[in-house]
Amino acid sequence: MTGKPELRRELIGIHNKLLACYGVQHWWPGETPFEIMVGAILTQSAAWGNVEKAITNLKSAGKLSPSAIRDMPMVDLAKMVYPSGYYNAKARKLKALAEWLGKYKDDLSRLDRSPTVDLRQELLEIYGVGPETSDAILLYVFKRPVFVIDAYTRRLFRRLGVEPPVDNYDGWQALFMDNLPHEFELFAEYHALIVKHGKDICRKSPQCTECCLSNECSGKPSATKPVHLGGPT
Ligand code: SF4
Incomplete structure (x- = not known):
């Protein structure tokens, strides 16, 4: 400081x-770290109520996990996130996020020791993740002090x-x-x-x-x- x-x-x-x-x-709303990450992407240019509808679609179908999103056809994923708007782009972004997590066997604890600056850079390299989204993930998922x-x-x-x-x-x-x-x-x-x-x-x-x-x-x-x-x- x-x-x-x-x-x-x-x-x-x-x-x-x-x-x-x-x-x-009591932020960020979400039952799991992955749900918070998905919410951080879906909320781009979207009202939170519509994000919740998209997340509910994924949950109801048992698809709210990195592996399920990796394995889903893009067109099906786009239909599920339709309520959050820009659904084709957001489906692609969620796929990119899930692919990135796959590098770490979907185990976020593997990133616990990663310095914040390095982790931020990795997040920013994911398709569709800009500074606001990366910092929301750093703060609310990884509990790093990033404003x-x-x-x-x-x-x-x-x-x-x-x-x-x-x-x-x-x-x-x-x-x-x-x-x-x-x-x-x-x-x-x-x-x-x-x-x-x-x-x-x-x-x-x-x-x-x-x-x-x-x-x-x-x-x-x-x-x-x-x-x-x-x-x-
Ligand atoms: S912060 Fe200022 S502009 Fe905003 S509602 Fe309060 S008084 Fe009005």
Whole structure:
């Protein structure tokens, strides 16, 4: 952690307010590590309710395992994940994930000692796995302290006036990683709370009168002014 004490206090304060407001979120929903990985892929550009329908299809058919997905015809897999949208691409992504796991005999414990940076690189090399998906898997499956950045995170913190000097995935991730203690529990809960807040209150049209962060925020997205946190402009 290399950041600024005042920013650390601000980020912790926002987490604490969200936690007081919503309580523990018990993320990521999923009965097994593989189910969490499948959910992380299927949720790309999809509402969670539709992801659940796709996962239920796989479960009901007894196909929610790496070996079953490897062995299934692509067309059948695409039908099962149809509710989550982009079903042909997502079927291909799930196949790629299952093939990757096959290299480790479907045994995630074989990756326990793999350094996070190496494991992240491996995940990023799987077809269809980008930074957000890889980091969700690292955090919620492998319990590595990696902060997940998504659209809810960017929208909320922009509105709060907290933005990184570099507006890309790595820049946003560094904002949190450089200013918060690297604790799996903190990162897992913080991301879940941000998503909860983004879905329920700080929506595209924010419900500012119901917001527990209104004291930290102008409440008017168009009026918020980003705070430059240092580094190159
Ligand atoms: S006050 Fe409004 S814009 Fe600010 S965080 Fe809350 S809901 Fe979002």
